[in-house]
Amino acid sequence: AQRVTQPEKLLSVFKGAPVELKCNYSYSGSPELFWYVQYSRQRLQLLLRHISRESIKGFTADLNKGETSFHLKKPFAQEEDSAMYYCALGANTGNQFYFGTGTSLTVIP
């Protein structure tokens, strides 16, 4: 069963426009949610995680347990935000970790 769903494979926005990358999850326990980012020619790295409640590079994500969503948002997109973004879920049992299929974000100058 698909644990993490990212409905958009590709997303293009203009510089300065708001951006939202969608993530929905399916898990009956208490998950920890993450957003990872992979810039061109760089390794996959953590962008932010739910428990830290930080804003990283202007991005925020709110866990909505009712809608089982963890959408990533930024009010004003920058060109350097162009990257592949993965939503991920860490299970509270069994050490399992699940990634979504990723969303490729392109910010148009």
Place this chain on the structure above:
Amino acid sequence: DVKVTQSSRYLVKRTGEKVFLECVQDMDHENMFWYRQDPGLGLRLIYFSYDVKMKEKGDIPEGYSVSREKKERFSLILESASTNQTSMYLCAGGWGGQETQYFGPGTRLLVL
């Protein structure tokens, strides 16, 4: 600085060859993971290990095996490489199921 390293950035192998991909971490991670990354499919977990000599199957273990003889090293083995195993392979380390994972640079494997 966190370091997860992978033995090769690029590998070209022939069908039927036995292939070893090595991953080393220097952060004393309990858990280590092997994923393959394919366009449109995201990251799919092949195997993970939560302790030395311990391993668990992920979502796509068929055709792969792993070895963890030391805490810092986690090897992925393709017993008999096939063309459908052409992919980017990512290794990661972490301290627990709900903790951040730290990724290596990846190994791009081409099986001819």
